[in-house]
Amino acid sequence: MFIRFFKTNQPASFIALPLFAALLWLVSWLHPLTPATVFGMPFYLGFEFINSVTLLSEALAFVLVLIQGFYLNYLINKYDLRDSRDRSNFLPALFCLFFLSLFPSLRTLLPQHFSAIFLLLMLDRVFDSYRKDSAFSHCFDAGLFASIASLFYFPTVIFFFLIWTGFVLLRAFNWREWLISFLGFIIPWLMVITYFFWFDRLDYFFINKIGSAFSAYYFDFGNPDNAVLIYVFNGLLFVPAMMNFMKMMSSGKIKVNKFLLLFMWYLFFAVVSGLVFPVASYTHFTLTVIPLAVIFSNWFLSLKKAWIAESLFIILLGAFIYAEIMSRI
Numbered sequence: 001m002f003i004r005f006f007k008t009n010q011p012a013s014f015i016a017l018p019l020f021a022a023l024l025w026l027v028s029w030l031h032p033l034t035p036a037t038v039f040g041m042p043f044y045l046g047f048e049f050i051n052s053v054t055l056l057s058e059a060l061a062f063v064l065v066l067i068q069g070f071y072l073n074y075l076i077n078k079y080d081l082r083d084s085r086d087r088s089n090f091l092p093a094l095f096c097l098f099f100l101s102l103f104p105s106l107r108t109l110l111p112q113h114f115s116a117i118f119l120l121l122m123l124d125r126v127f128d129s130y131r132k133d134s135a136f137s138h139c140f141d142a143g144l145f146a147s148i149a150s151l152f153y154f155p156t157v158i159f160f161f162l163i164w165t166g167f168v169l170l171r172a173f174n175w176r177e178w179l180i181s182f183l184g185f186i187i188p189w190l191m192v193i194t195y196f197f198w199f200d201r202l203d204y205f206f207i208n209k210i211g212s213a214f215s216a217y218y219f220d221f222g223n224p225d226n227a228v229l230i231y232v233f234n235g236l237l238f239v240p241a242m243m244n245f246m247k248m249m250s251s252g253k254i255k256v257n258k259f260l261l262l263f264m265w266y267l268f269f270a271v272v273s274g275l276v277f278p279v280a281s282y283t284h285f286t287l288t289v290i291p292l293a294v295i296f297s298n299w300f301l302s303l304k305k306a307w308i309a310e311s312l313f314i315i316l317l318g319a320f321i322y323a324e325i326m327s328r329i
Helices: 002-006 011-024 026-030 042-052 055-077 093-097 111-129 135-152 155-169 176-197 202-215 223-250 254-276 284-302 306-327
Strands: 218-220 279-281
Touching: 002 011, 002 093, 002 306, 011 026, 011 055, 011 093, 042 055, 042 111, 042 135, 055 093, 055 111, 055 284, 111 135, 111 155, 111 202, 111 254, 111 284, 135 155, 135 176, 155 176, 155 223, 155 254, 155 284, 176 202, 223 284, 223 306, 254 284, 279 306, 284 306
Parallel strands: 218 279
Antiparallel strands: none
16 A cells, blocks of 8 residues: 555656645645744854745745655665665655654654755765765765755754764775865855854854854743654664665675764764753754665565554654644544
8 A cells, every 4th residue: 555555656656645735744834833943053043034924934944854865865766775675765754754744843843844855965974985086075064054054953053073974984994084074064154154243243143143053942842742642653674674774784785884873873863962951852853764764664665564564654643633633623
């Protein structure tokens, strides 16, 4: 049914994905929410005015989520990051779109949605640098994209270290590449600091924007009575999915194993960023969706009995629908 249909790379699957996501967002289209912004970084503030027009805000958020899903799917197929026996498919996009639609607060114009796209661009450049004789442009671009991501949502600043982790895994040591990636990262920040300095608002930037990221505590895990099925069932599925992912990393090609390991480091930095910065919200942990979509899609792809995969996904959908209904009662 769902899994079988999206396990193919036929055009019908490509067309059906946005329609499926639009159905997941149905309640949000009818009852749009205004996002609760925790860190209003400079680049996000350029879009924050759109939140006053809730339907337009929802539409832009939906487009950003679609871009994340399809770009992640493109990376998985481009670098063949799946079981070598399987064809190109749309399962990574399916799980990415599903996870990014689980809760009403995720279906709003969050700065994380902007940041995630630039983190995917960063990953693409790091992956593409593998065994390149000269990768200076890749290193600079990766740093630049990580910097832009952090200027939308400050806790993603920690993902700069994912670039250097990628260099350790994928490339021989070259201090110039490390320096160039840092230059790519620091240049946008220097431009933003110069702007605030020029208009005599440098104190405001460091205290209200950067300082608040370390001092403002924000707790929001929604209504636990509505979301408990989603939390519990996803948590239970994560265990076998992770075990399958670990197995994949030890049995595939060396290149693929290294790329998959980098997704594990991505998940690590996403979790660490939630611990370093005093934020406890599932909107923050949208940063974990990219590696989780890779982990879950590969596990569902590996299940030999199709009815098991279909049943599990239908139960996930059922938990989602239950939470949506209960939130409106």
